[in-house]
Amino acid sequence: MSGPSIAEIRKQLEQVDFLSDETRRKLNSDSRKGVRHLLEIWDRRQHRRQALIDRFHKMNHFENDLYQKGIRQVAGIDEAGRGPLAGPVIAACVMLDPDAVLPGVNDSKQLTAPERDRLFDQIVASASAYGIGRVSARDIDRINIYEAARLAMTRAFEHMARHPEFLLIDAMKLPVSVPQLSLIKGDARSNSVAAASILAKVTRDRLMNxxxxxxxxxxxxxxxxxxxxxxxxxxxxxxxxxxxxxxxxxxxxxxxxxxxx
Incomplete structure (x- = not known):
């Protein structure tokens, strides 16, 4: 009886992130060049995935410091839409599960639209809690864009089903009675803030659509x-x-x- 086809092997490899030594040996010794090529593709994909996992752990520096102090409910806040000429400014507040690992989370501006959409779904599914805040174009005109961004962030915090113990905020201080740390370029330094930037960006892009x-x-x-x-x-x-x-x-x-x- 013949073994699995190359198409079947491709499908199997697309669905796994680990190969046993025995499975790897069989693929390496397969006489078909296409099978060995699929193994090479899988290895490159896993290398990229591991690099993203390593980056996630590196960007968890601020969160880990707080976890070690016994503060487990940490949320990041960021906004999207300060610069446009039209539409609302949107903010998100995201509290990631301390045990969550989401490879690829990054400043939303560094991601493609399909990457943001994929990560949006993963963040929403795995977050301990999240909230979205919105301020309209008319209110932006009334109070200015800086104050509108701060208001959107405050609303995002207020819309959470469960409030965090500590906030990591992208370059802003909020008028809320929760300890907070303002981080310059926080969306590139903290997973919580990066996750918030993704939720805010995707939400706003969908509104503009x-x-x-x-x-x-x-x-x-x-x-x-x-x-x-x-x-x-x-x-x-x-x-x-x-x-x-x-x-x-x-x-x-x-x-x-x-x-x-």
Whole structure:
């Protein structure tokens, strides 16, 4: 009886992260070049996965220090959407399980959209608790973007089903009665903050995709509200929509031009 086909072996290797010595020996001694090539691909994938695991442990420095002090409920907070000309600013507060290992968690800006979507699902499934906060474009105009980002972060914290004992926050201090540490570039230094950056970014991107259905002329699904040349051209052609931040200079300039007409 013949052994498994190359297609069957490929499927098996895609589903496992460990090979016994006996399985590896059989694959290495298989007369088919394609099988040995699949083993090489598997080895490279596992090497990359191990590098991501090592990076995760390295980025858990702040969390581990707190765990060792008996503080187990640690949450990270970050926001997405300070720079765009349209749409809300979104923040997330994420409390990871101390035993969780999520290879690939990183500053959301360093990840591709498919990577962020995959990690979003993993974070939501494994987090001890998380919350999302949102501040609209109109409120951004009313209180300014810095205060809006802080308000979104505060709302994310308030929306958690269970509040943490300590907060790690990306370059911000919040008006909440929980001990906190502000970390410059925290999304690249702390897994909790990086996880929050992913939840905030994916949530906001999905909202902008929805807004693209309502205001397709601005291309929000592609530019996510940032001032790309195509977005600026649409602003000049169509003016501002209700989701534009009227206090941001490129939008304000268009409004002043319309007023002069």
């Amino acid at each position: 929805d807004l693209d259905q309502r205001y397709p002329e601005y291309g929000f699904a592609g530019n996510k509200g940032y001032g790309t040349p195509q977005h600026l051209a649409a602003l000049k052609t169509y003016g501002a929509c209700p989701e534009h931040r009227l206090s941001f200079s490129p939008v304000a300039a268009v409004i002043r031009t319309e007023d002069r007409r």
